[in-house]
Amino acid sequence: MVVKREEAGKRAKIVRMAAGQGKKLILVSLAGLIWIQPMVLMEPFGRTTSTVYAAESQATKLGTEDITSGAKLVKYxxxxxxxxxxxxxxxxxxxxxxxxxxxxxxxxxxxxxxxxxxxxxxxxxxxxxxxxxxxxxxxxxxxxxxxxxxxxxxxxxxxxxxxxxxxxxxxxxxxxxxxxxxYNFTGTVMAEDGSTFPLTGINQESYTTEPDKAYSHVNNMFIYTSAWKSEERPKASGTTPTEVLVQGGVIQQISYQAAIPGQVPSDGYILRAHGQAADFIATHMTVGQRVDASYQLVSQTSGQQLNPSxxxxxxxxxxxxxxxxxxxxxxxxxxxxxxxxxxxxxxxxxxxxxxxxxxxxxxxxxxxxxxxxxxxxxxxxxxxxxxxxxxxxxxxxxxxxxxxxxxxxxxxxxxxxxxxxxxxxxxxxxxxTTAPQGALKGLKVSGASTLLIGQTAAYSLKGYDIYYNPVDAAGIQATWKSDNGNVAWTGEGFKGIKAGTSKITAVSGDGKDSMEVTVLGGADLSSLTPVTTFASLEAGVSVSVPVTAKLKNGNTVNVPDESVKWEFTGMKASVQNGVLSVQSVNNGAKVAYATPKYDGFSGTPIVFSASSEQVWENFENATYPVSFTGLPTEAKGTAAIVQGTGEREKSKVLKLDYDLTGGSGNKFAYAQINGTTGKTIPEGATSMAIDVLGDASLNWLRAEFAAADGKSIYVDLARPLDFTGWKTITVDLTASAIKHPAKLKRLYVVNLEEGQDERALTGSVSFDNIRFTAPVTGGDTGMPSATVTMVAGQSSMTVDGKKQTLDVAPLIKDGTTYVPIKYVLDAFGGQAAWNAKAKKITVTRGTTVLELTVGKKEYMLNGAAKQSAVTPIIANNRTLVPLRLVSEQLGINVNWEKKTKTITLQS
Structure with missing residues (x-):
């Protein structure tokens, strides 16, 4: 763009703003609400009352951080x-x-x-x-x-x-x-015939001026450069514009009473004129003529003219x-x-x-x-x-x-x-910063600030040079060490060894940095809970057993497999890579438990019990939606619950019809169960049985489950589907290690691209009587029945009429009866484990696991948090539990005779 040069050198030149030429323009903005249309001014402007530094005000420096050579962040x-x-x-x-x-x-x-x-x-x-x-x-x-x-x-x-x-x-x-x-802005546009018109501004939007309260663009001329992104220059300018495109100092286009479409080209600028300014263009400018533009800033304080350069x-x-x-x-x-x-x-x-x-x-x-x-x-x-x-x-x-x-x-x-x-x-x-690359000055260590015992975590190392600019970490060779034995360097990271805090340090040349790492112990935990709550008690069963710990500070962490130790009751089992496998069941055991432990802290046990086959869906009274989806989009079909035919004419079935002739590649026809949500399957399910009406299409038939961790689990039902008529298909779910609670989302047909000509692209399959084999999760499986009588304040009880001595008598406190749980469990079956550090008692009976903590109203029932009005107490160095709360959760009936203070328990 060509502009007129002034001898004083105070007038600025409109320069090219081509994309990619040099550094991108960087505009400092404080973007917020300020009313400019209209603006009411106050004269004189209000003065602040704080003209001196008040004694009651004080700035305290909290710290300083270097950003780069010549710049630092100071926090106050x-x-x-x-x-x-x-x-x-x-x-x-x-x-x-x-x-x-x-x-x-x-x-x-x-x-x-x-x-x-x-x-x-x-x-x-x-x-x-x-x-x-x-x-x-x-x-x-x-x-x-x-x-x-x-x-x-x-x-x-x-x-x-x-x-x-x-x-x-x-x-x-x-x-x-x-x-x-x-500053004020002044400028001039000169036509080839020597006539001039004032230039009002550059790249401005419409506003109301002060103090005259006029519309900014009325009768005025503005320049818009390629630094203006919008195709509207500007919105709501008050009058109809005339625009002139200038490239190389020559007028390329004039649009009278209308804007030139599109953005401003990078090698030119647009003159936008309104009213009298538009008249000037119509009178003095023609395509092909030269035009000059110049401008300046003027200090309102000194009146000095300033070139923006x-x-x-x-x-x-x-x-x-x-x-x-x-x-x-x-x-x-x-x-x-x-x-x-x-x-x-x-x-x-x-x-x-x-x-x-x-x-x-x-x-x-x-x-x-x-x-x-x-x-x-x-x-x-x-x-x-x-x-x-x-x-x-x-x-x-x-x-x-x-x-x-x-x-x-x-x-x-x-x-x-x-x-x-x-x-x-x-x-x-x-x-x-324009600082060159300098020598290494310092290091920064980053990584996990907490570890669990047995957990190994990697730590990263970054560096900065003498100008405080980053150094490529790939070139930094460092030595790592710890100040004590709470953590140990493994060559790839630090491993938690025992509870406590360590300072880990990296050293490279003159560079050095440290950070504190805390190894969490059992005393830091408030709960330790496996994702799986129930599982089938039979040899060969495998279940996924990820464990989550809730810390006393309220945070929740996933516990690495290597940090958990397991205790097994009623069975022999092992855990590898987060999967528990039952090797054998103890003679006579109808219930078994796998209890996670961490540094002396006992978690909620997983209950293993006898399994039974449960009818999950026969489609007779289904109230949820069933729908069809297909991939690619050309895949067509229907999915619906309909009346069966032939041998199933008296029952309802889920029918999936598909037409995969459209599209290309692998093709899928889905029967969606309950929209995109799916329907929850029994906890700890080890197998699924499903009746299928096949079409001998040689396609694959599959099921998709949604696990608790968000992962999709795909299970083959028939690969290939090579039969007609009804057939019961049973699939093992233990190898899939599904994390519960889980849902069955859809049943579907897969038509693979490879060998597609050998498989049918159209067909129909139906499903009925979906069953899951899963552990019994209720009742008092295998637990003995008895009648127990206790009297508050007496150190004895009767079990089915036989008297037994108690080492601590039941007591009544604030209207609540407390008893030693050991004797109750001796009579009705079950066991109790006491964690002295956490002051937590874990009671197991049948398929029920109950965790209570002294002084804490929150308790856990089969892994779910519950609230109670009362808590366990300690009396005479013995832990007593609220009788009614514990007994009823364990399936034991309680009767209280107020006059004689007699407690009768029956199961």
Missing amino acids: QYTTTRSGKQVKVLADVIEVDLSNPYVQLDVMTGKGGQVTTRQSVEGMAQETGAVAGVNGDFFATGGQGVPMGAAVSQGTLVTSPAKLQGMFTFGVRSDNTPVIDR EFKMMIGGHTLLVDGGKASAFTRSTTSISGGSAVARTAVGYSQDGKKVYIITVEKNGSSSGLTLAELQKFMVSIGVWKGVNLDGGGSTTMVTRPLAETEAKLTFTTSNGSAGQRAVANGLGVY
């Missing part, structure tokens, strides 16, 4: 008095040393360096390679996402300042001196906050930005000597309550800001920084949006 806790109460607020400040040759500031703009493309600060930083950044300029949240202030990137004016009062900008000149000032960068802001090391008067009404409310804030300023820039954010989240603008002024003064300006705040306030040894900037703190994450903003202020 700022204490102030608000409404008569002391408040502590967290602030994060990036200090940039402008005298350091390796650090630079620049504007980050939306996506691809273009306006109207809003993006999160983290997204802009990662796209442009910034090592740190914050949100930047204000923009109308209901508009196209264009900054209100001037944005300069590497000497190029990306957006001109809107004509608004009291809006300051922050910039860095070519000589690396910072400046905060207010004199600036490395510039970003717009709002009111001035600090001037001369003191809180300044607000230069603009702060009502629209909640100036008097404590919210998240963003600001930028510099030191008195002009060598240090402070990029400031104030947190508003669960750990920090934000600041008012007046409080922000005090904080800025307290940390050394000489002159500072407000940037966009509230939900837009975001800071990202690159942690040591990492390659990308990450969110520094939780934004006030919370779970909503980062807000997409118009631009941001980025920090960049």
